[in-house]
Amino acid sequence: MSDNETLLSVENLSTHFFTEEGIVKAVQDVGFSIKKGRTFALVGESGCGKSVTALSIMRLVPAPQGKIVSGKIVFEGKNLLALSKNQMRQVRGRKIAMIFQEPMTSLNPVYSVGNQIAEAVRLHQKKSNREARADAVEMLRKAGIADAAQRAREYPHQMSGGMRQRVMIAMAACCEPLLLIADEPTTALDVTIQAQILDLLDELQRQNGMSILLITHDLGVVAERAQDVAVMYASRIVEVADSQSLFKEPLHPYTRGLLESLPPPLLSSPAPASPDASRGSGTRRRRGGRRRPTISGSVPEPLHFPAGCKFHPRCPRGCNDKRCQTVEPELRQILPGRCAACWYAKGYGKKTKN
Numbered sequence: 249m250s251d252n253e254t255l256l257s258v259e260n261l262s263t264h265f266f267t268e269e270g271i272v273k274a275v276q277d278v279g280f281s282i283k284k285g286r287t288f289a290l291v292g293e294s295g296c297g298k299s300v301t302a303l304s305i306m307r308l309v310p311a312p313q314g315k316i317v318s319g320k321i322v323f324e325g326k327n328l329l330a331l332s333k334n335q336m337r338q339v340r341g342r343k344i345a346m347i348f349q350e351p352m353t354s355l356n357p358v359y360s361v362g363n364q365i366a367e368a369v370r371l372h373q374k375k376s377n378r379e380a381r382a383d384a385v386e387m388l389r390k391a392g393i394a395d396a397a398q399r400a401r402e403y404p405h406q407m408s409g410g411m412r413q414r415v416m417i418a419m420a421a422c423c424e425p426l427l428l429i430a431d432e433p434t435t436a437l438d439v440t441i442q443a444q445i446l447d448l449l450d451e452l453q454r455q456n457g458m459s460i461l462l463i464t465h466d467l468g469v470v471a472e473r474a475q476d477v478a479v480m481y482a483s484r485i486v487e488v489a490d491s492q493s494l495f496k497e498p499l500h501p502y503t504r505g506l507l508e509s510l511p512p513p514l515l516s517s518p519a520p521a522s523p524d525a526s527r528g529s530g531t532r533r534r535r536g537g538r539r540r541p542t543i544s545g546s547v548p549e550p551l552h553f554p555a556g557c558k559f560h561p562r563c564p565r566g567c568n569d570k571r572c573q574t575v576e577p578e579l580r581q582i583l584p585g586r587c588a589a590c591w592y593a594k595g596y597g598k599k600t601k602n
Contacts, residue, residue, distance in 0.1 A: 255459050256282040256305070256427055261319035263297075263304045266312075272550045274300040276483045278319070279579065282427065282476075287453070287460040289470040289491070291506075292480035293547055298463045299349065301480075302429050305461075306346055307336050323427070342372040345420035346429040350436075351412035355404040361415045362388070362400025365422055372423045387418040392448055410441040414448065421452050428452075429461045434469070446473060467506060471495055479503045482548055482558040485579055488587045499588040501563045505543040557590070565592060 263275040275297045282288040290298050303309050304316050307328060321328040323344065328336065348354040356364055365384035369375055375383065381400075388396035391414040404412055413433060420428055430449060434442035446469065453460055462474055470477055470491060477494050479487040479502065487500040498504040545562035548554055556573045560566030566573070571591055579589040 253283050254281050255284045255323070256461075257320075257322040258301070258305070259320040259322065261301065261304055261316070261321065263300050263309055263314065263316050265314045270551050273483055273553070274314075274550060275304060277579075278480075278483075278485050280478045280485060280488055282459050282461060284426075284459055285453070285457050286476060287462055287474045288476045288478070289462045289464060289474035290478050290480060291464060291467065291470055293465060295547060295550070296480045297483045298480055299431055302346060302431050302461065302463055305429065306340055306344065308340075341368055341425070342423050343425055344427045344429065345423065345425040347413075347416050347420050347431060347433050349432045351409070351416045352404060354416060355412060357404055360401050360403055361407070365400075365415070365419045368419055369422050383422060384418075387422045388415070390452070391415070391418040391421075392444065393418075410437055410445070413437065413441075413445055417445070417448060417452070421456070421458075424456045425458055427459045427461065429463070431463045432465075433462075434464075434466075449473075467510065479506070482553060483550065484558065484589065486559065486589045487593075488579070490585065493583075493586060499582050499586060499593045500559075500590050501565065501592075502543070502559050505541070505562075509540060509542045511540070 257279075258281070259279050261275055261278040262273070265272040265274055278297070278301055280288070280290075290301065292298050300309065300314075305321055305328070307316075309316060316329060319329070323339065328339065331339070355361065359367075362381065362384045365387055366377070366380035369380040369383045370377065373380075373383075385396045385400050388400055393399050393411060393414055399407070399411075404415070407415065417433075428449070433449065434445050437445065449460060450473065452458070462469070464470060474491050477487075477489060477491050478485045479494075479500065481502050487494065487498065487503045489499070494503065495507065498507055543562055548558060548561070554561055554573075556571070556576055557563070557566055558576070560569070560572040563572065569591070575591075577589045577591050577593075579587050582588045582593045
């Protein structure tokens with residue numbers, strides 16, 4: 249990927265939390281690049297480190313327990329980890345914005361939603377109160393909220409979950425950022441509202457040409473919305489590919505397991521029902537009484553990661569392979585434009601050269 253195509257590059261990022269029980273290595277040696285104007289999906293089970301990766305990019309890891317211990321986050325040619333706090337404030341919100349997972353806890357309950365959006369406009373675009381207020385109403389309208397002027401005077405508790413999520417999107421997009429980080433933007437919303445929220449993000453991307461980092465456990469959303477994908481497991485990225493290649497031929501056994509557990513299409517719908525990568529082990533019934541395979545076992549605890557490949561206790565091959573049990577594979581190129589962290593990634597079963 250040429251430098252002029254890359255907006256954000258994360259290199260060997262590690263973020264740890266220092267607790268009384270020990271060091272929680274939430275993110276370890278994570279690396280990926282996001283192209284300009286494209287949607288990049290970060291996929292994985294709950295607790296794998298997706299949200300901590302996003303908070304690290306924003307430099308919002310809660311201190312003093314949390315700390316970025318190594319790595320680089322290069323945005324527009326500058327390492328964000330080397331910026332001062334004041335310099336980072338100029339980037340955060342203006343050039344990189346984030347939609348948090350739960351809008352009710354992200355919005356201030358004592359200010360109207362219009363005032364909260366207007367504050368972001370005043371801070372980053374140096375506009376007057378009147379101009380900022382007008383921009384806030386316009387952004388609410390673009391976000392699909394009817395009677396935007398009236399809604400701007402309301403408080404978060406007066407709105408539904410879908411409306412609050414639209415407010416969060418309006419707040420994040422009001423300064424036309426180059427990169428929008430969407431952390432599980434459709435959590436706890438019904439299917440119809442989910443589709444509307446994702447369509448809204450697509451429309452804003454077309455209008456502004458921004459890139460999107462979409463954090464999700466929903467492979468159905470990834471298949472429909474993302475061009476590039478990184479699969480994360482137990483603090484590390486285990487596979488990176490373009491979306492079409494990943495769904496056609498997964499290289500890592502964890503990715504393969506996720507895709508094989510997809511439910512069949514419902515009735516005549518051409519798109520698969522959205523799978524939940526965070527669900528556990530065993531098998532589940534297909535239509536007609538047949539069962540589909542799922543990944544056995546459970547995700548390891550961050551304080552007690554296994555030696556070697558973290559996926560080996562759940563892997564059909566790794567659970568009996570000494571190298572998988574003792575030496576952790578690095579993320580490396582397996583095919584052109586495709587990387588995986590598995591000793592047997594190519595064809596899953598054929599040994600690859602280091």
